[in-house]
Amino acid sequence: MSVAELQELLAAHRPVTVLDVRSPADVDWEIPGAIQVDAYGDLQSGRLGRLAELNLPPGPVVTVCGVGRTAAIATHLLRANGVEALTLDGGMRSWSLAWNTTQTTISDCQVVQVRRTGKGCLSYIVESQSEAIVIDASVDPEVYVRLLSERGWRLVAVADTHIHADHLSRSRGLAHLEGAALLLPTQHRAQYPFRPVADGDRIVFGSTALVAMRTPGHTDESTTFLLDNTAAFTGDTLFLNSVGRPDLEGGTRQERTSRARLLHMSVSRLLQLPEATQVLPGHVSEAIPFDGRMLGTTVETIRDSVPLARLEEAAFVQAVLARIPPDPPNHLIIVQHNELGQFPVDPSELEAGANRCAVA
Known part of the structure; x- marks a missing residue:
């Protein structure tokens, strides 16, 4: 079964069971709703092991592992036991490209959240009077082209x-494909043409505008x-x-402390914005379900529920530097x-795995 076929089944809420047979040590991301069974050792020995004990519901069972080889063994053995089993082509490496969407209205604008469920990346299409801006494109450009076309919006x-x-x-790639302007924060890292955006700049579209607020720290720009x-x-x-x-920009301890x-x-x-302001981030830290619910919160909620956000500078710096997760x-x-504006033929090998861009 291809990633696109499984994505379509999950999006349509059709009956399907996803069976993840990886060892726990290899699980850094998952498919929403998947059943996790540590079956790697048994499967490598040609046995179902704990998989034989499962009471699987009717309908197709899609097996998944890292790249598909061990899952294929599970599929073969399950089929021999009468189970309607299929293997996810390319495993979790390929699933990293899977996506789903949801849509809402904010300030008379339509906002489509394009969620890369296999990686936790969030990107956005923001529309006003049929003109649209895409923020942080992270899935295939053709996906955005299709979503824009379905809605009759023009990418500016x-x-x-x-x-x-x-x-x-x-x-x-998306800007080139659609002949749209490519905007990046002012910096000297990107080595290809783009329109620089500075603090306070307005990006006008439709009857409104996005306003740039420089928020350095994760990166300088x-x-x-x-x-x-x-x-x-x-x-x-x-x-x-x-x-x-x-x-993630490296440097000495002093440079990391400064950032x-x-x-x-x-x-x-950001927390000085109005309490009701919706915070729509670039990532979440877990697999994104196919439930149509917008992933966002308010400034007020973050003030009340994120302890790091309430710390004074010295305590914040100490806590953040002490909690740095492994590198992506x-x-x-x-x-x-x-930085070079390059894109490999197959991005899945480079991108597989958790995003790890947050400190909690």
């Missing part, structure tokens, strides 16, 4: 909030895009229950691609 600009370290940006102070597209600076990490101070300043600045897989190579 594509914007990234920063140079990404966990996934390959699709923004340059990190920028939040504000929609009438009713929504903040925060990239990797502020998440639903955590903040960005300040270490953590900038991050505190940026988070504090292949992040140095991904950053290099994003």
Whole structure:
């Protein structure tokens, strides 16, 4: 079964059971609703093991592992026992490209959240009077083209909030495909043509505009895009229950400390927005279900529920630097691609795995 076929089944809420047979040590991301069974050792020995004990519901069973080989063994053995089993082609590596969407209205604008469920990346299409801007494109450009076409919207600009370290940006490819402006925060990292966006700049579309708010810390150029102070597209600076990490640009301990101070300043600045402002981040830290629910929160909720956001600068810096998670897989190579504007033929090998851009 292809990723697109499984994605379609889950989006349509049709009966399907996803059976994840990886060892627990190999599970850093999952498919929403998957049943996790540590069957790797048994399957490698040609046995179903614990899989034989499962009371599986009627309907197809899709087996999944890292790249598909062990899952194929499970499929063969399950079929021999009368189960309607199929293997997910390419396993979790290929699933990292899967996506779903939801849509809402904010300040008379339509906002489509394009959610890369296999990676946790969130991107956005923001529309006013049939003109649209895409923020942080992270799935195939053709996906956005199709979503825009279905709604009768015209793409006028594509914007990234920063140079990404966990996934390959699709923004340059999408802008080229649609003949739209490519916008990046002012910086000297990107080595290809783009329109620089500085603090306070307005990106006009339809009857409204996005306003750039420089929010450094995760990276020096990190920028939040504000929609009438009713929504903040925060990239990797502020998440639903955590903040960005300040270490992925490397450097000395002193340089990381300096960026953590900038991050505190940026988070504090964002939390001064009106309490009802919607915070729409660039990532979440878990698999995104096919439930149509917008992933966002309010400034007020973050103030009340995210302990890091309430700390004074010194305590914030100490806590953030003490809680740095492992680096995202292949992040140095991904950053290099994003700085050069390059895109590999098959991005799944570089991008597979958790995004790890947050500090909680």
